[in-house]
Structures are given as C-alpha cells and as structure tokens.
Amino acid sequence: MSSRHQPADLNPLQRFGLEVREVRRGRKLTQTQLGKAVGYSTGYVSKAEAGTLMPSEKFAQGCDLTFGTHGLFARLLRRVAEGDHPSWFVPYLQLEWEAHRILDYSTTSIMGVLQTEDYARAIFTAGHPRAAAEIINGKVAARIRRHHILDREATPLLWVVLHESCLRTVVGGQSVMVGQLEHLIFRAGCPGVDIQVIPFSAGAAAAHTQAFTMLEFSGAPAVLYADDVPQGGRIYRSDDAVRMGTEIYDRLRAHALPPDESVAFIKVLTKEYKQ
DSSP, X not given: OOGGGSOTTOXXXXXXXXXXXXXXXXXTOOHHHHHXXXXXXXXXXXXXXXXXXXXXXXXXXXXXHHHTOTTHHHHHHHHHHHTTSOGGGHHHHHHHHHOSEEEEXXXXXXOGGGOOHHHHHHXXXXXXXXXXXXXXXXXHHHHHHGGGGGTSSSOOEEEEEXXXXXXXXXXXXXXXXXXHHHHHHHHHTSTTEEEEEEOGGGTHHHHTOOOEEEEEETTEEEEEEEOOTTTOOEEEOSHHHHHHHHHHHHHHHHHSOOHHHHHHHHHHHHHHHHO
C-alpha cells in the first residue's frame, strides 16, 4: 500500500480513494473494469477514487474481492467512518456499523446520524469554542459520514424517539433549525426509519430519562449505549442493563406521538421557525 506517500492534506475519503486508484492501477484495471467487477458504474468508481463520494460497504467489499486484499478496503472504509471521533466513541461506531436495528432516545439534541451539516457545525462550535476551524471541519465531516449507514445496501432499521426539547432548542439559529427539521421529515419518509416525538405534556414519563441508544444485531446480543458527558459515553452489555433499556424504550414510545402525528408536529414547528 502507498499511504506513507500520500500528501498530508488529504482527508480520509481522499486517502481511501487514492488507495483504491493505486491498487486498481497495480492490477492493470480500468475504472470501467473495476466498476463491472464490483457492480457499480464508472462514474461511481471515479467519484470514490476522487474522494467526493462516501463509498458503500458493498463497494469496499467488492474491491477486496477483486483485488484479493482480504478485507483491507472494508477496514479502511470503517476507519473513514470513525475518523475525527473521540477514542471513547469509536467502539460505539463499530457497533453502530454492524447493528441491524438502532433504537435511540434523544433528549436535548438530534442524534448524530440524523444531523445536518449546519446543525452539526453549530453543535461542535458551541462545544469547542476555542478549536481551530480545521478541527471543527474534521468533526463535522466525520459526523456527516455516519449518514452512510442509512444509505448503504444493508440499511439498519432506525427508530428514534425525540423529546420535544430537541426540536425547541434553537441550534445555530432559525434557518439552521428549518434545515434540520426538514431533514427529519425527509428521513421519516424513508423505508426503515420511524421518528416519534414525545411532547412536553408527557411530563415525568420522559423527564427522568437520559438519552440512550439500543443497538440490536443479527445473531448477537443487544447492547445499550448511554452518554456521560464530558467523560464520554459507555456501552452496557449485561442482560439486566439491556432489559431495563428495552423496558424504558417501550414506555417512551407509548407516551410519544404516533409516527404520522410526529411528522405533522415537526412540520408545524418548521413553519414556526420560518416565520
């Protein structure tokens, strides 16, 4: 591999693309030939090599099969998804990548997988007010790359319960909130995505519960992840913790608005932000 010769200013996607291009050339394959081998168009290969497109898991696995690199590009792609995240969060990202169902309860901000770029930038800027622009840019890019799990071939089922405070807290200004809420509406219309809003009127049913995420897997036990900022999040694997998390999540869903009413609620708030 050629990573030691790569320019220092390349971002993770560009580094991945450069590795694909150099190995492809080493195997004396054209972009068209590689595309046919992995099941993608020449244009897709070109964008992946240029680092302007987040490649799919299928693409990375196809490269490994075509090049005989034994999982190398699948691992590189995973590192791209993990880049610029704090070390304590990387184990969660690895599990999120593998999960076949994600159940999230958010209390004060939209979960990372559903954040827009502007919303994420406002979050990181507020959380790291003294950080240089390039640091913030790296964190934003890493968060947006997490969107890939909802666009890949093996898309996990995503169920999100949002406390109304997530939607009422103005992050980055009204225009940023309009974009964020419109993105939630868009995602709610995608297959395999359910979004419910738990209103302020639910009272103590939600007020006593901190944000957490349940990850379920095919053929492996579920895990629970909870934030403990600023020390970082923690993954719970015990049966008792997972069972308790499941019970709490079921109660939260019971007190939340149904999905259709939740989308209607978000649309009303979007109009309010536009005024």
